[in-house]
Amino acid sequence: MPLCQICKQREATVYFTRIVNGFKTNMYVCRQCAGQEGIKIDLNSLLTGLLAIQGEEIEEGRELSCDRCGMTIDEFNRTGRMGCSKCYEVFFEPMQVLLNRIQGHTHHIGKNPNKSGSRQSNELQIVQLKQELADCIRNEAYERAAEIRDKIKALQMGKGVNM
Amino acid sequence: MSKWYIDAGPDSDIVVSSRVRLARNFKNYPFPRKSTREDQENIIKETSNALFMGDPGLKERLSLIMFRDIPLIERQVLVEKHLVSKELAESDLVVGALISDDEQISIMLNEEDHLRIQCLASGMQLEKVFDLCNSLDDIISERVEYAFDETIGYLTSCPTNVGTAVRASLMLHLPALTMTGYIRDVLESCGKLGLAVRGLYGENTEAHGNMYQLSNQITLGRSEIDIVLSIKNIGLQIIEQERLLRLELLNRNGKRLEDRIMRSYGTLRYSRILTSEEALKRLSDIRLGINLGLIGDLSEMDVNELILNIQPGSLQKYAGRLLKPDDRDSMRAEYVRKKIEEKTKSG
Numbered sequence: 435m436p437l438c439q440i441c442k443q444r445e446a447t448v449y450f451t452r453i454v455n456g457f458k459t460n461m462y463v464c465r466q467c468a469g470q471e472g473i474k475i476d477l478n479s480l481l482t483g484l485l486a487i488q489g490e491e492i493e494e495g496r497e498l499s500c501d502r503c504g505m506t507i508d509e510f511n512r513t514g515r516m517g518c519s520k521c522y523e524v525f526f527e528p529m530q531v532l533l534n535r536i537q538g539h540t541h542h543i544g545k546n547p548n549k550s551g552s553r554q555s556n557e558l559q560i561v562q563l564k565q566e567l568a569d570c571i572r573n574e575a576y577e578r579a580a581e582i583r584d585k586i587k588a589l590q591m592g593k594g595v596n597m
Numbered sequence: 598m599s600k601w602y603i604d605a606g607p608d609s610d611i612v613v614s615s616r617v618r619l620a621r622n623f624k625n626y627p628f629p630r631k632s633t634r635e636d637q638e639n640i641i642k643e644t645s646n647a648l649f650m651g652d653p654g655l656k657e658r659l660s661l662i663m664f665r666d667i668p669l670i671e672r673q674v675l676v677e678k679h680l681v682s683k684e685l686a687e688s689d690l691v692v693g694a695l696i697s698d699d700e701q702i703s704i705m706l707n708e709e710d711h712l713r714i715q716c717l718a719s720g721m722q723l724e725k726v727f728d729l730c731n732s733l734d735d736i737i738s739e740r741v742e743y744a745f746d747e748t749i750g751y752l753t754s755c756p757t758n759v760g761t762a763v764r765a766s767l768m769l770h771l772p773a774l775t776m777t778g779y780i781r782d783v784l785e786s787c788g789k790l791g792l793a794v795r796g797l798y799g800e801n802t803e804a805h806g807n808m809y810q811l812s813n814q815i816t817l818g819r820s821e822i823d824i825v826l827s828i829k830n831i832g833l834q835i836i837e838q839e840r841l842l843r844l845e846l847l848n849r850n851g852k853r854l855e856d857r858i859m860r861s862y863g864t865l866r867y868s869r870i871l872t873s874e875e876a877l878k879r880l881s882d883i884r885l886g887i888n889l890g891l892i893g894d895l896s897e898m899d900v901n902e903l904i905l906n907i908q909p910g911s912l913q914k915y916a917g918r919l920l921k922p923d924d925r926d927s928m929r930a931e932y933v934r935k936k937i938e939e940k941t942k943s944g
């Protein structure tokens with residue numbers, strides 16, 4: 435992270451363009467200095483900046499565009515939004531790096547529409563419930579944990595009967 | 598049908614409301630911004646069909662509101678009630694919402710994502726609203742194929758929602774933490790824990806009336822229930838701190854606090870001009886006064902209702918006409934005076 439261009443001590447977390455008498459200057463500053471300078475931070479543009487696919491990620495993907503909706507990396511960097519589900523396949527690699535940066539993870543844990551409700555086998559439901567049970571215990575939600583334990587028991591019993 | 602905010606929920610001295618929303622997209626259509634108007638129409642139709650065929654009872658409970666059919670002021674009221682986002686109200690796509698008559702359920706159609714399934718309840722009821730969202734999601738997914746990837750989960754227009762695409766939030770009233778300045782520590786800790794804290798009306802808004810919205814930012818790599826419970830647990834800790842501080846303020850500086858609260862009560866009962874900012878500030882004092890047992894003839898729910906109804910859109914709907922800002926302030930004072938009079942008489 436670059437150093438703040440005003441105090442030259444803290445890390446710069448705010449990036450903005452200042453236009454004075456028609457001259458554009460790009461500034462990197464820290465939050466404190468931004469506050470003192472009376473710079474109103476537009477959270478949206480800040481977020482779009484953080485969301486940008488940067489550096490090496492760009493070089494690899496510069497030429498790519500989504501064949502379904504036409505999304506490109508440049509467009510994504512401008513809007514911070516993907517165009518369709520196919521984009522996530524087309525930009526898979528840069529997206530993995532980006533997700534790791536903004537979410538701290540690259541793998542989904544939790545609900546899966548292909549495995550939920552009536553479409554899901556007992557076994558899969560039990561695996562999912564056990565995961566939920568572990569989360570509840572870790573969060574000390576014992577009442578809910580007891581409910582889930584009962585559900586698991588019921589499913590295991592059901593399985594016995596079916597067999 | 599009475600609205601959700603009329604009922605008292607658990608921990609309602611501090612928690613105004615619990616909210617969970619799930620973002621979902623159809624596999625077969627590009628995300629709303631890249632879709633055609635025809636796609637957008639189809640998404641609305643297919644969602645309604647999936648819900649009504651999956652659970653015929655929902656046909657009675659949910660109304661489909663197409664935004665092109667309602668006046669601007671009605672859209673603004675929906676935003677003020679937290680039923681839809683400002684982005685949806687201002688969108689030029691074919692947008693709508695499926696809203697339940699108790700206003701507990703609101704499914705936004707063609708916002709940033711095709712679907713934003715959102716459920717609200719008063720007080721601390723995060724698990725309950727999560728279960729409700731989840732069951733609506735199950736019903737829709739029986740007939741709709743979602744955009745989902747086995748590795749990164751539910752696919753959303755913005756990568757900050759990918760994964761579970763769940764956002765759980767609590768609206769907290771924190772006057773004592775704010776008055777004493779400890780709120781800064783709370784905000785800082787929340788930031789470190791990866792949680793967002795926003796004002797009454799979401800992103801980029803100030804915490805008017807000492808209202809703070811606490812929500813998760815991370816949606817990938819943690820299960821839905823894990824996210825929901827962690828918000829609940831951090832919320833409970835903040836509640837504990839706020840309660841302790843309220844008692845301390847009362848013990849240490851009781852007369853001064855009581856004076857401030859009763860002055861605010863007087864202002865709301867008798868003033869002739871009330872800006873929205875002042876009204877929220879005074880209502881925050883009244884809410885605290887009710888919690889501390891200083892005001893007995895109003896309830897927290899009355900205050901919650903007043904907070905919703907003094908917003909510009911709701912006020913103009915009440916007046917039945919468009920009002921200039923100055924007229925709004927006097928209409929607001931009149932409305933608050935009348936409501937307090939009604940409530941204290943009937944109570």
